[in-house]
Amino acid sequence: MSQTTVDTRADAKVRTVKLQNGDIFSFNSNISTELEKIPVIDASRIWSDKLEDRKAVAEEIRDASRNIGFFYLINHGIDQDYATEVIDQAKRFFALPEEKKMEIFTGLVPNEYHLMRDIDLSEAFNWAYDASEDPEAVDKTEPSVSIWPSDLPGFREGLYAYHTKLLELSRRLTRIFALALHLPEEYFDAYVRRPEAGMRILHYPEQKHSVDDQNGIGAHTDVECFTIVTQDLSGGLEVLSKSGNWIKAEPIEGSFVVNIADAFMRQTNNFFVSTIHRVINKSGHERYSAPFFFGFDRKKLLEPVPTCVSEENPMKYPIMTGGEYYAWRTNKQKDTNTCNDKMGVKS
Ligand SMILES: O=C(O)CCC(=O)C(=O)O
Numbered sequence: 001m002s003q004t005t006v007d008t009r010a011d012a013k014v015r016t017v018k019l020q021n022g023d024i025f026s027f028n029s030n031i032s033t034e035l036e037k038i039p040v041i042d043a044s045r046i047w048s049d050k051l052e053d054r055k056a057v058a059e060e061i062r063d064a065s066r067n068i069g070f071f072y073l074i075n076h077g078i079d080q081d082y083a084t085e086v087i088d089q090a091k092r093f094f095a096l097p098e099e100k101k102m103e104i105f106t107g108l109v110p111n112e113y114h115l116m117r118d119i120d121l122s123e124a125f126n127w128a129y130d131a132s133e134d135p136e137a138v139d140k141t142e143p144s145v146s147i148w149p150s151d152l153p154g155f156r157e158g159l160y161a162y163h164t165k166l167l168e169l170s171r172r173l174t175r176i177f178a179l180a181l182h183l184p185e186e187y188f189d190a191y192v193r194r195p196e197a198g199m200r201i202l203h204y205p206e207q208k209h210s211v212d213d214q215n216g217i218g219a220h221t222d223v224e225c226f227t228i229v230t231q232d233l234s235g236g237l238e239v240l241s242k243s244g245n246w247i248k249a250e251p252i253e254g255s256f257v258v259n260i261a262d263a264f265m266r267q268t269n270n271f272f273v274s275t276i277h278r279v280i281n282k283s284g285h286e287r288y289s290a291p292f293f294f295g296f297d298r299k300k301l302l303e304p305v306p307t308c309v310s311e312e313n314p315m316k317y318p319i320m321t322g323g324e325y326y327a328w329r330t331n332k333q334k335d336t337n338t339c340n341d342k343m344g345v346k347s
């Protein structure tokens with residue numbers, strides 16, 4: 001996640017948001033609207049044996065990914081019990097005493113307990129890809145890096161049961177994204193044999209302050225290829241549309257909210273858009289969510305997608321591996337003020 005600075009002073013002429021990658025966006029009002037809608041896509045066809053079905057759903061995903069960078073997936077085929085279990089485990093974890101949670105606070109991202117109450121009103125627990133929980137892992141001996149709370153039986157198991165399902169869905173979605181980019185279906189397969197697949201559970205206490213003074217999570221874009229968000233029924237996720245309005249991503253029971261993230265926007269030469277979003281919990285009660293951040297193998301070169309570059313539209317970014325990009329990006333996050341980096345957009 002890339003946090004931002006938002007200038008929303010009452011006397012500010014234009015409201016702007018500055019992302020960690022240096023990009024500055026303006027928006028009309030800090031108040032969210034339901035006037036624009038995020039597309040709802042029936043995912044049952046991604047599992048169809050018929051290529052025409054998979055291509056049809058890919059076209060819907062293509063439109064959503066380039067126009068708004070966000071869409072809902074319904075009928076995705078993952079049993080609701082997995083999501084319910086993860087939200088229940090989140091409630092159990094965040095209800096632990098502060099000292100207990102701080103035992104696994106590392107100050108590093110990811111793999112940590114993460115307390116953001118000073119800036120944003122939320123707390124998070126992150127965990128990483130684990131080869132032993134990936135039925136398709138290429139190297140089952142790869143050591144696990146996540147840190148787990150002690151004395152919480154069933155916690156790790158409940159989280160990974162869902163994580164493993166989302167991994168399978170994401171590999172399938174990667175194929176659909178290849179079709180969406182008018183490439184052979186297997187085009188990205190080699191990038192996701194050893195994917196990045198961090199996940200987090202989040203707890204947002206009810207927010208009392210105004211949206212100008214506080215957010216659950218401030219305006220940001222995600223870092224990897226795409227994110228799959230499971231949210232409870234509280235509402236609060238908002239998306240900044242191209243027209244400069246904050247659109248509510250209203251909860252749809254049993255659905256996922258999927259959004260394009262920065263690495264995919266970069267690889268598609270800005271054809272897909274990584275859209276700014278935030279969370280404001282004014283629901284009157286606590287909110288829980290579980291985003292899954294899916295990315296390509298850090299060792300692979302993030303080559304430009306061939307259908308997104310041409311002589312008239314050359315690649316806007318230097319080509320680097322996923323690992324180099326991630327290192328540059330996390331460094332950037334530490335220093336919001338440096339915008340002129342050779343690794344960023346070509347001038
Ligand atoms: O809680 C949510 O609905 C989204 C959280 C999010 O955007 C993030 O963790 O990057």
Ligand SMILES: [Fe+2]
Binds near residue numbers: 001222227277
């Ligand atoms: Fe996000």
